[in-house]
Amino acid sequence: MPRFSDKFRYWALVLPALAIMIVFYIWPLLGIWVISLNEPVVGLGNYAKMADSNAVKTSFVITFRVAFVTTIGCLILGYIVAYAISNFAGRVKPLMIALVLLPFWVSVLIRSFSWIVLLGRSGIVNDALRGAGIIDSPLRLMHNEFGVVLAMIHVMLPFAVLPMMANMRGISSSYVDAARGLGASEWTAFRKVYFPQTMPGVMSGALLVFVLSLGFYVTPALLGGGRVLMISEYITYQIQEFLNWGLGSALSVTLLVATALVIAVAARFVNLRSALLERG
Template sequence: MFRNSDKMRYWALILPALAIMVTFYIFPVLGIWEIAFTEPTTGVGNFVQMAESSAVRTSFILTFRVAAITTLGCLILGYVVAYAISNFAGKLTPLMLALVILPFWVSVLIRSFSWIVLLGRSGLVNDTLRDTGLIDSPLRLMHNEFGVLVAMIHVMLPFAILPMLTNMRGISDAYVKAARGLGASEWTAFRQVYFPQTVPGVMSGALLVFVLSLGFYVTPALLGGGRVLMISEYITYQIQEFLNWGLGSALSVALLIATALVLLIAARFVNLRSALLERK
């Protein structure tokens, strides 16, 4: 049981953070819910309109597909990078960690524009392919789903690498050595001994990348060129272009609920506490 002095210190630490959370998160979210049910008329009309709209359904399907593919790409590439840093980097570990963290120091907007420079019709990739004679006319590498996916994987990759790396660095190599000593091949030792211990890190990275990708805006808007309309960009159009605050807020509520459902479904199969906390 807490003594009175302990309780006072506890609440002195908790209350400022709680006040900030309520002021800058809870109140705005409640305001969005209010607008969704009251603009332009009171009721569920905005949600009915949203459910009946084929454009909204297409946008949600596209959003989840892009988020899923981005997550899969980040997990594959991120696992390789995290495994290499954890097991083979040696003295180069600080340098490789710095290279992983470096993108966080650069604006997402700048990173997205850099992909426009690379993937444009007169970009570096197309110019190189034409100069080598591999293509005669520029490839369409952006303003489509391919360009969005490439840029999204690049932006989200550090969010997958860091949780997996944290997990891997807490795994003792004695387990793999013991398996090899008992006659297991290198692949068998990895598949049956090492990989199962990295699952919490993999799940942590997957959840982080997937949830962030669902609501991502800047990169899909720039690389999609209005042709890959993910739900966040659709919400922006409804509010800024059409001044349809009711439908835009309803879409925001639907995205929030969809994200919560993803976490609830994941919790049915994975211990989120062990997945989202660092391995001790």
């Protein structure tokens, strides 16, 4: 009887969440698959057209390149921030954590527009450089990959900082102290003792930033100005401008599969459960 009661409680908790997942996620996702195979005619024509399109191939290359550079930038800056908060913040640690979380309280659209104000031809950066006599004509800081990557690093940085900070919080300082006591230099103790223990946080932050960057839309659309056409923006053009639901759905399915492959490859090298859950 107790065993039946435990099973009943388990399914009573799981079934509502499973039903919500099926209705609001899996069913619409299956609908996209169906559209990609039925519009405008039944078959794999949309996937064949996508495979033959140089524009689609270029868009995928740009998407993965921007996501990769964004991930590297977020890891470098995020590691520094997480390390400083975890080891040197002291009394101001709550304030620094609040500053990391602060961007989540501001719309991504507003943050992206702020970069337009900063990087535009008549923006704050160009005006300051011309006022200082460093440049004679405005620099092209946006409507290119530089502007897109810079703004995306700003948007994605908290997603890298938080997993690494959670990981570092669980690392005892006694390991580094023991290494220093045995004669290791500060750099050697960091490189051989501390840094390897932070790899689960680094990998989980990298995976989170990279996957989110693959499907990001608002910032690349605004800062790219149509010249840095990532796959999410390309899908939007196909559906909204050309009403090509079939090709747009096929591109969405391909992006979903590519993202799943990235996660599957990462799972071959990293214990994702440990990286994403245990250190949290």
